Amino acid sequence: MWFRRDLRLGDNPALLAAARAGAVLPLFVGDEALWAPSGANRRAWLAGCLAELDEATGGHLLLRRGAPAQVVAAVAREISAGAVYAAADFGPYGRSRDEAVGAALAEASVDFVRVGSPYAVAPGAVTKPDGDPYRVFTPYFRAWRAHGWETPRPSPRAIRWAEGVAGERLGGVEPPAGVALPPPGERAGLRRWAAFRDEALAGYVERRDRPDLHGTSRLSPYLKFGCVHPRTVLAGLGDTPAEERWRAELCWREFYADVLWHHPASARRSLQPVMAAMRVDRDEERFAAWAEGRTGYPVVDAGMRQLRAEGWMHNRVRMIVASFLVKDLHLDWTLGARHFMAHLVDGDLSSNSHGWQWVAGTGTDAAPYFRVFNPVTQGRRFDPDGTYVRRWVPELAAIAGADVHEPWTIPALPLGVEPYPAPIVDHVRERDEALSRYRALRGG
């Protein structure tokens, strides 16, 4: 059983199929091509998930580094495996990697069996009646619901683990100093789901946009690595507005995976060709100010600092900081997307690339180009007491209430307080600049 992004024993069709076939060797391949660009936060968290999986398999998880085509085939030969089982991968890299692995295994006369996927509805499974893929979320959501998904699989009772194969240890996987990551692994993921379901789901519609509250599920890292499968949580959802709303959020993940499956190049390039001609600036100092959380716009800086400290950022704040990078600083969305992928524990290529493209107006969203987030308005609306900003921007701790979103209007801060930067750009001015650049593009 080759584990990739399905690091769990429960509700795992590929593992069940492997266990039915005989003794199972659980394998994880430390693939440099995925490991290197993951960033220290995600690497550390993944290592934690692997440690938990190792424990859950009674210490049988085999870890090998190297190129999967070589490693998987070599291990299969070593243990005279009858077949290699895995869940299908639909990402651009995963597809080419699996093709190479399949070829290497075929040479060794070993079957490569793919069962299930990281999604409730696999990419490519839902199309318009004419067979074309959807490019708009809402019709995709309707079709996705109508398509439906299987009920969760039973947990495997007794798996016979293969013995006596030497593995390696992961090294250099501690999170950077001061970074606090969520607890990794399947058990923690199921606990997180249960806590969300019991405590926050009922208020999801009202609280989901509030970064100062715990109103979201925070399941994204667990879904990313398959510690929890979406099918498992979908089975626990009813039809209240809150449940329907959260189901739609799960569907967004699947929609973007579907879009990327049909348009692999959209991971790094604008989905709408016309938008590739957008005039962007290059300004390393401004990018650094954004990345380090010193733009002088409190909610932007709070978000960027939360990203550094937790490897996670509230979704509403992701939109705000992304809008700021693209529409206030006029920098290329791919720079922001890369920064997110380097720091996010939940960093997922399809969700990240297309979330950014949604903000940048280059993706599937048909919304008008003049939608530009105002960081002050957004801050006041979604962090109405300023609690979120003060948590992450201690320089502003002395400002009470929502005025913390406009520190430049406060006449004088108490002495001895760490200085907070003035806004690096004027939002009103840059908004106009962004609109004129979009207009120029439309005008031809």
Added chain:
DNA sequence: TTTTGAGTTGTTCGA
């Protein structure tokens, strides 16, 4: 084939 209705998440201005 043509037509029609609709599209996650917004902001600003003026009455």
Added chain:
DNA sequence: GTCGAACAACTCAAA
């Protein structure tokens, strides 16, 4: 302070 209109026009999906 509140509310509706304007921002402009396009693509997608389905009837």
